[in-house]
Every structure is written in C-alpha cells, then in structure tokens.
Amino acid sequence: MAHSVLIVEDEPNIALSLQFIMKRAGHVVRVAGDGDAALQAMAAAAPDVVLLDIMLPKRDGLSVCEAIRANAAWKGVKILVLSAKSRESDREKALGLGADDYLTKPYSTRDVCDRVNRMLGLEGGCGPSAGAV
Ligand code: CA
Numbered sequence: 001m002a003h004s005v006l007i008v009e010d011e012p013n014i015a016l017s018l019q020f021i022m023k024r025a026g027h028v029v030r031v032a033g034d035g036d037a038a039l040q041a042m043a044a045a046a047p048d049v050v051l052l053d054i055m056l057p058k059r060d061g062l063s064v065c066e067a068i069r070a071n072a073a074w075k076g077v078k079i080l081v082l083s084a085k086s087r088e089s090d091r092e093k094a095l096g097l098g099a100d101d102y103l104t105k106p107y108s109t110r111d112v113c114d115r116v117n118r119m120l121g122l123e124g125g126c127g128p129s130a131g132a133v
Contacts, residue, residue, distance in 0.1 A: 002026055002027060002028045003026075003027050003028070003048040003049065003120050003122075004027065004028040004029075004030070004045070004047040004048050004049075005022045005027045005028070005029050005030075005047055005048065005049045005050075005051060005116065006029075006030050006031075006032060006038065006041055006042065006047040006049070006050045006051070007019060007022070007029060007030070007031045007032070007051045008031075008032045008033075008035070008037075008038040008050060008051065008052045008053055008056065008061065008064065009031065009033070009051070009053045009056075009082070010033050010034060010053065010055075010056050010057055011053075012033075014053075015031050015033070017109050018051055018082075018109060018112065019031060020109075021109040021110070021112065021113045021126070022051075022113065022116070024126075025113050025116070025117060025125050025126050026125065027049075027116075030047070033056075033057070034056050034057040034058040034059065035056045035057070035058045035059025035060060035061065035063060035064045036058045036059050037058075038050070038052070038056075038059075038064050039059070039064060039067055039068075042068065042074065042077075046073065046074055046076075046077055047077060048076075048077065048078065048120060049077070049078045049079075049080060049116050049119055049120065050064075050068065050077060050078070050079045050080070051080050051082055051112065051116070052064060052065060052079055052080065052081050052082065052099070053081075053082055053083060054081060054083040054084075054085055054090070054094070055083070055084065055085075061081060061083070061094075062093060062094060062097055065079055065081070065094060065097045065098055065099050066097050066098070068098070069097060069098035078100045078101075078116075078119040078120075079098065079099045079100050079101075080099070080100060080101045080102075080103065080112070080115055080116060080119065081094045081099045081101070081102045081103070082103050082105060082107065082112065083102070083103075083104060083105060084104070084105040085104070086104040086105075090102075091104075100119060101115055101119070103115065110126055113125075113126035114126055
C-alpha cells in the first residue's frame with residue numbers, strides 16, 4: 001500500500017524536487033505552501049509523514065509541528081523538519097516540539113528519502129540521488 005507524504009514548503013523548486021523523489025519512491029504526495037494550508041491538508045486527510053520547512057508564510061513550521069502534536073488523532077504522523085536553520089538550538093526546539101527528525105539545508109533529496117523510508121519502516125527504495133537542494 002502506498003504511503004502518503006505531505007510536503008510543507010514555500011519555495012516551489014524545493015517542493016518540486018522533494019515531490020519528485022517522494023513520488024519516485026512510490027509515495028502519494030501533496031504539497032502545502034504555507035503553515036495554514038499545511039493544517040488544512042492535515043485535517044482533510046492525515047498523511048503518514050510530513051516534510052516540514054520552518055520558515056513559512058502565515059504560520060511557521062514550529063507552530064505547525066506544535067499544532068500537529070496537540071492533536072491526538074495525529075499521534076502516528078511522523079514529522080521530518082527540513083530547515084535552513086542550522087543551530088543546535090533550532091534542532092532541539094523542533095525535536096522538543098515533537099518532530100521525529102531534523103535535516104539542515106542544503107540536504108540531498110536522497111538523504112530525505114532514506115529518512116522518510118526509515119520512518120515508514122521501509123528498506124531502500126529511494127534510487128539514485130536527484131541532487132542537492
Ligand atoms: Ca521556507
């Protein structure tokens with residue numbers, strides 16, 4: 001059965017490359033371009049994994065993370081934060097709010113895919129790298 005991934009990213013080219021590699025790995029993908037849209041997409045149908053940018057319009061990624069963790073219905077949703085914020089304190093903040101993992105930009109899409117598949121309990125399936133974003 002296909003797994004579903006919600007990409008929350010306001011930069012279209014980054015969203016596109018993430019979308020590409022997630023689809024290639026066989027996942028069903030949706031994209032939200034801001035924090036409010038992310039929670040609306042969550043409410044419409046909970047994904048298995050959320051790829052979450054921190055710096056977003058309307059509502060930032062940390063607030064989205066907090067809102068997801070405040071809802072018991074979304075307890076099983078995995079959150080992988082993808083952020084340009086590279087300080088250890090940013091990472092700790094995100095993990096403290098309930099994120100499952102944290103990757104700093106620039107990251108390779110291959111690495112994102114590997115981590116997503118590991119979260120889903122899948123082995124491999126990511127194929128060659130589609131480049132760094
Ligand atoms: Ca951003």
